[in-house]
Amino acid sequence: MATPAPFSRYEFLIAWRYLRAKRAEGGVSVMTWISLVGITLAVAALIITLAVRAGFRDEFVSTILGANAHVTVYSQARETETGGVTRTIPDYAEWAERLRGVEGVTRVAPLVKGQVMAVHQEQNTGLEVFGIAPEDLARIERIADPETAQGSLEDFPNGIAIGREAARSLGVGVGDVIRVINPNGVRNPFGMSPRINEYFVTYIFNSGRYDIDRTRAYLPFAEAQTYFNREGVADELEVNVTDPEQVDQIAPRLAVAGGEGAYTWTWKDSAGGFLRALEVEDTVMFVLMSVLVLIASMNIISGLVMLVKNKGRDIGILRTMGLTQGAIMRVFFLTGALVGTIGTLFGVIIGCLFAIYFDQILALVNGAAGGGVWEASVRGIYRLPAKLELNDVLSAVSLSLILSWGITLFPARRAARMNPVEALRYE
Incomplete structure (x- = not known):
């Protein structure tokens, strides 16, 4: 059986x-x-x-990837003619052109950065201002999203763009005027005096991150160069790549393309912890x-x-x-x-x-x-x-x-x- x-x-x-x-x-x-x-x-x-x-x-x-650079390229510190130390990039246009030639790079944007105080009526808040060309700003995915933003990027060259939480803190909307105070603005015989400019709020963005929307603002690149005393130079270049998860493999090539004195800082370096x-x-x-x-x-x-x-x-x-x-x-x-x-x-x-x-x-x-x-x-x-x-x-x-x-x-x-x-x- x-x-x-x-x-x-x-x-x-x-x-x-x-x-x-x-x-x-x-x-x-x-x-x-x-x-x-x-x-x-x-x-x-x-x-x-x-x-x-x-x-x-x-x-x-x-x-992180939708509102920030995947890789930041900056220069090593060097001594100026007056004895100071600077990290600015005078030939930023040439650097940008070389970086664009690296395989996998999708965007390169020169930046000018500075810390300011923004004031509207009785309200004030600290902002980190990024000076950027309008065409480069329009390619930042989270910032240029029309569904979550107020205003139009076409008006950006005529004013300032700020985050949603910063606008809420100041109590402003599109079309309002804010005063922007740079403590190291104008050099005179007695030292440095604050530079105070007024700008129309032309664009209010929502990046999806509270800390960015609370502290970030954008100015047109040429205006930021003048405002922060960076005529003819940039502070750094932000680079976006096709595959951000593999950014560690492309960062060394970007440093080589940047030339002598170029350093890189990836999004994984900043958010790695x-x-x-x-x-x-x-x-x-x-x-x-x-x-x-x-x-x-x-x-x-x-x-x-x-x-x-x-x-x-x-x-x-x-x-x-x-x-x-x-x-x-x-x-x-x-x-x-x-x-x-x-x-x-x-x-x-x-x-x-x-x-x-x-x-x-x-x-x-x-x-x-x-x-x-x-x-x-x-x-x-x-x-x-x-x-x-x-x-x-x-x-x-x-x-x-x-x-x-x-x-x-x-x-x-x-x-x-x-x-x-x-x-x-x-x-």
Whole structure:
């Protein structure tokens, strides 16, 4: 007589029968159903956590790359004729032309930078002013987005562009006039006196990052050169590349193209500490959520141990009918594995739905809490998105199935080793 193949149809039928049996019939205990709910919630929590983590990193990096240079090229310090020290670039146009010739470079823009005080009526705030050509400003993705900005970039040459939070702090809108005070503005026989200019606010941008919108402003390049006493020079050149994630490979080539005395500073150099902290946090959160999945999976042991005890008579009968120890083990393994698999499936569905509708759920929670759940001034970005990634979902599913299936082996082996004579002695 041929021996049935492992995991035959009858083994699944018996396991499914035990899983559906009522407790009065010696079926699966309440503890097992609790473990199913636990696995569902743990897997859902793991998927949601991974989706929010991926969304936060994606938004954080996007706001950095969309409003800042991927690589900044600057000059080494040198002594001036008057004995001072400067890092300005007199031949910035030549540098820019050489940098544009590097493969992978998409944009090169000379900049003039300075710190100023902006004043409107009784309000004032500190700003970091970037002097930039209008055509270069129009190519900065997050700054030149017409859907989030106020005003028109066509009017930029006639005034100043400021961030949304800076405009709110000053209480100004497009068309208002602000005074910009440079403490090191005009040289006279008594030293330096502040330079005070008035500019129309022609453009208000929203970069997606609170710190940028709170402190940044843009002036036309020629105007900034005059205002900051940088006639004929630039402070640095900002460079954008096709693949910002591979910026470490292109930065050395940019330094060579810039020529002697050229140095580079990448976006990873400036944000590297925060990105490394995110990676550590990702690892810690994955471990913590994995512990929840493990705890939920371990509840399967309690349920299956009680099931094995209640089904001792059935095990004895099945053994006398010819079922091998392996078949008995597979029956109870399938019973526990079905709990883990069903819980994982429900967890994936709940977790994915939560991540897909995360914005609406967060808005609902924010409304119920009276606002302030996500504070941009603390978090740095205006929104907390969730981004579902296939690898994250597969990681959660794999972890849950491995733990739940692996733990099921212990009570299943106990059932297989049960002596049929002892099981039927008192029947």
